[in-house]
Amino acid sequence: MNVTIYDVAREANVSMATVSRVVNGNPNVKPVTRKKVLDVINKLGYRPNAVARGLASKRTTTVGVIIPDISNVFYAELARGIEDIATMYKYNIILSNSDENEMKELQVLNTLLGKQVDGIIYMGERISEQLQEEFDRSPAPVVLAGSVDQANKLASVNIDYREATKAAVKRFIENGHDKIAFVIGSLNEPVNRDLKLGGYKDALEEAGIAYDETYVLEADYNYAAGVKAWEELSNLAHTPNAVIAADDELGVGILNAALDAGVSVPDDLEIITSNNTKLTLMTRPQLSTVVQPLYDIGAVAMRLLTKLMSSDEVDEKAVILPHSEKFRGTTKNKS
Numbered sequence: 001m002n003v004t005i006y007d008v009a010r011e012a013n014v015s016m017a018t019v020s021r022v023v024n025g026n027p028n029v030k031p032v033t034r035k036k037v038l039d040v041i042n043k044l045g046y047r048p049n050a051v052a053r054g055l056a057s058k059r060t061t062t063v064g065v066i067i068p069d070i071s072n073v074f075y076a077e078l079a080r081g082i083e084d085i086a087t088m089y090k091y092n093i094i095l096s097n098s099d100e101n102e103m104k105e106l107q108v109l110n111t112l113l114g115k116q117v118d119g120i121i122y123m124g125e126r127i128s129e130q131l132q133e134e135f136d137r138s139p140a141p142v143v144l145a146g147s148v149d150q151a152n153k154l155a156s157v158n159i160d161y162r163e164a165t166k167a168a169v170k171r172f173i174e175n176g177h178d179k180i181a182f183v184i185g186s187l188n189e190p191v192n193r194d195l196k197l198g199g200y201k202d203a204l205e206e207a208g209i210a211y212d213e214t215y216v217l218e219a220d221y222n223y224a225a226g227v228k229a230w231e232e233l234s235n236l237a238h239t240p241n242a243v244i245a246a247d248d249e250l251g252v253g254i255l256n257a258a259l260d261a262g263v264s265v266p267d268d269l270e271i272i273t274s275n276n277t278k279l280t281l282m283t284r285p286q287l288s289t290v291v292q293p294l295y296d297i298g299a300v301a302m303r304l305l306t307k308l309m310s311s312d313e314v315d316e317k318a319v320i321l322p323h324s325e326k327f328r329g330t331t332k333n334k335s
Helices: 005-012 016-023 031-044 050-057 073-088 102-114 129-137 161-174 190-207 223-234 248-260 294-309
Strands: 062-067 092-097 119-122 142-145 155-158 180-184 216-218 242-245 270-273 288-291 318-320 324-326
Touching: 005 016, 005 031, 016 031, 062 073, 062 102, 073 092, 073 248, 073 294, 092 102, 102 119, 102 129, 119 294, 142 294, 155 294, 161 180, 161 190, 161 242, 161 270, 161 288, 161 324, 180 190, 180 223, 216 223, 223 242, 223 248, 242 248, 248 270
Parallel strands: 062 092, 062 119, 119 142, 142 155, 155 318, 180 216, 180 242, 242 270, 270 288
Antiparallel strands: 288 324
């Protein structure tokens, strides 16, 4: 049988209110009494019932996190920032993998809300119309981490993806390249179509380079897709001499496929990837990259959510964190 607060109170010869104060860290308990209650708790193996406490306080101190692909290092680093801040503010995390599937996202969201979570953090490239409607109806506040809300309704934490992509393309142009490929996620997703591709086009236009859609490939964010992308690019009439990859694992696939084909990197091909995860340091040569503060995006998203859950005033709901570039062995003139 489960040990209850009543069992602890009876064994310690105190009231249930006193046990509750001890469990919740209330300072208004005598040290001698606190020690006696804690000794009984340890003896009986008592664990507070989180569900019952949530019903009493109307809070579960639990946050749901919807993640597209838990195996992707990008999302794992975001989740680490979320978890650390959640622990600091004494929130528990329920992590749910959506497999980048719209129907599963809806199912996961409704499951989390059914568990009475106090808030939701969502990661993903695209918010479908149906998912947006569910967010609007959600009784719990929602914060996006590394995801853009085109409707500007939800709190979010990101970098300026348009400027980050533009800066990477400008670096290639400064190095004398005009055949610059962009391997990106689905262009059905607004963050890719409107922001990242927009930055790519901005840089080309400013340099007077014509936009060529054959240099833009849509790909899944994984290694095999990177290998396939380089095979497609190398078969073009004019093989690109520079590539931007919108994901680090994708970038590793492009790099290795090029090296396996005898391409010299960075002499014949320069590569810049997008997230600065630990994968960029594992390759030889090491990958140049846009530096996104992934841990900070997750941490700030969780801190923002704590404010919304407490109904605190929030000055800015759409937070843009600074980004930078780290040039390593896959670009010339390393810095």
